[in-house]
Amino acid sequence: MVTLTVDGKKVSVRKLSTVLDAVRKLDIPLPTLCHHPDLTPYGGCRLCVVEIKGLARPVTACTTPVNEGMEVTTTNSKLEQLRKTTLELILSDHPNDCMVCEKAGDCVLQELAYFYGIKENRFQGERRVYKKKDNNPFVERDMEKCILCGKCVRVCDEIQGVGAIDFVNRGFRTKISPPYERDLNCEFCGQCVAVCPTGALTGKMWARKGRQSLKEVDTVCSYCGCGCNLTLHVRRNKIIRVSSRADTINEGWLCVKGRFGYEFVHSSERLTRPLMRIADKDHFTLESGPNSISELFKEVSWDEALDYVANRLKDIKDRYGPDSISGISSARSTNEENYLFQKFMRAAIGTNNVDNCARV
Numbered sequence: 378m379v380t381l382t383v384d385g386k387k388v389s390v391r392k393l394s395t396v397l398d399a400v401r402k403l404d405i406p407l408p409t410l411c412h413h414p415d416l417t418p419y420g421g422c423r424l425c426v427v428e429i430k431g432l433a434r435p436v437t438a439c440t441t442p443v444n445e446g447m448e449v450t451t452t453n454s455k456l457e458q459l460r461k462t463t464l465e466l467i468l469s470d471h472p473n474d475c476m477v478c479e480k481a482g483d484c485v486l487q488e489l490a491y492f493y494g495i496k497e498n499r500f501q502g503e504r505r506v507y508k509k510k511d512n513n514p515f516v517e518r519d520m521e522k523c524i525l526c527g528k529c530v531r532v533c534d535e536i537q538g539v540g541a542i543d544f545v546n547r548g549f550r551t552k553i554s555p556p557y558e559r560d561l562n563c564e565f566c567g568q569c570v571a572v573c574p575t576g577a578l579t580g581k582m583w584a585r586k587g588r589q590s591l592k593e594v595d596t597v598c599s600y601c602g603c604g605c606n607l608t609l610h611v612r613r614n615k616i617i618r619v620s621s622r623a624d625t626i627n628e629g630w631l632c633v634k635g636r637f638g639y640e641f642v643h644s645s646e647r648l649t650r651p652l653m654r655i656a657d658k659d660h661f662t663l664e665s666g667p668n669s670i671s672e673l674f675k676e677v678s679w680d681e682a683l684d685y686v687a688n689r690l691k692d693i694k695d696r697y698g699p700d701s702i703s704g705i706s707s708a709r710s711t712n713e714e715n716y717l718f719q720k721f722m723r724a725a726i727g728t729n730n731v732d733n734c735a736r737v
Contacts, residue, residue, distance in 0.1 A: 381447035396449055397425055397438040407451055408460060408489050410467075410574050411526035412439045415628070416535055419527050423463050424489070427451050435459065461493045469500040471575075472521050479517075480576035482589045486524065487575075507552070515565040515581055515637050520552050523577040529553060529569035536630060537568050567636040571620065571629065582637060586617035595622075598635045602712045603627070605635050616642055651682035694726065703730035 378389045383399055390399045395418060400407045410422035420440040427438045430448035435456060438449075450456070468490060475481045507520040527544070530553060534540045541563035545554045555561050570578045591610040598605040606625035610618045616639050623629040641647060652674035677685075693702055704722045706715045715733060722731040 379443045379445050381443050383449045384451055394443050396441045416531040421527055424460050465498050467524050469498050470504050478576040479579040485574035511560050513561045517579045517581045519577050522575050528572040532568045532572050537566055565633040583618045587612040600634045601708050650676045653677045699727035702726050706733045708734055
């Protein structure tokens with residue numbers, strides 16, 4: 378352990394920790410835009426600058442390792458002026474459209490500008506303007522709102538292991554882009570959207586659906602047996618976006634289905650009651666048969682449906698033997714449910730003809 382002093386308070390942290398780790402342990406407020414606890418330190422936003430006794434100039438807390446006996450100052454008039462100036466420089470190259478931005482109310486940059494009371498910007502000059510041309514189905518990219526914090530690049534490389542985006546160009550023209558500045562074409566897991574501190578990356582499905590006063594419902598993803606935790610953001614009894622909390626089994630990370638595949642919940646084609654075939658339709662064709670599913674099936678109760686299935690399985694087993702029956706489970710079921718299904722097929726039916734679909 379290493380012991381140091383932060384704003385007059387002693388704190389002990391593990392070796393190889395950073396000054397920011399020590400500051401966070403003491404619950405001292407220190408602004409950051411580019412830092413994420415699960416990603417490598419970057420030090421790009423320069424907002425976490427601190428003074429360390431014996432050093433000639435301020436350093437970034439997120440990239441500075443701790444040393445025994447170190448004395449750190451996180452706030453004074455000089456440091457606060459440096460942070461405010463840094464924020465003003467970032468905002469001077471940022472669109473001023475918070476009124477219609479999807480991230481308003483949940484934007485770290487907006488919140489910091491609020492705390493530092495930045496109403497007008499004293500820095501004027503050319504601002505980066507990019508043509509929007511992204512035709513991917515899930516992620517809305519507004520590069521004019523990008524502050525080059527690098528979170529999306531690092532999470533794509535370090536957490537997802539894809540490396541679909543990176544920094545391109547140099548100097549004033551630097552931006553985040555897929556290879557050859559083409560449209561984004563990746564796994565669309567949305568990890569970049571989850572860590573973006575501004576409105577540069579948002580979900581296309583979320584547009585104009587609501588930003589505040591949303592009901593949050595914690596649940597478990599239904600797509601596979603991993604059991605990822607979801608937080609559903611609900612407005613007027615309808616899911617408008619999905620996120621995940623960091624203190625869950627999946628640590629806040631989701632796949633494309635967990636983050637964007639929620640529209641089936643409100644689909645008009647979703648089955649909500651058991652359906653039973655009205656008559657023998659083995660020779661039914663689209664050309665000659667009924668025009669809708671209601672003409673082919675009827676709604677029944679769960680008891681009626683389960684009794685019918687049990688009787689048919691018993692009849693088939695008695696007439697043709699247990700190996701005439703096979704069962705296919707689903708990857709969307711939990712491990713426990715799949716275990717019970719195979720146990721039912723082997724113990725109750727008496728067959729080993731059981732399989733599980735690999736796709737969800």
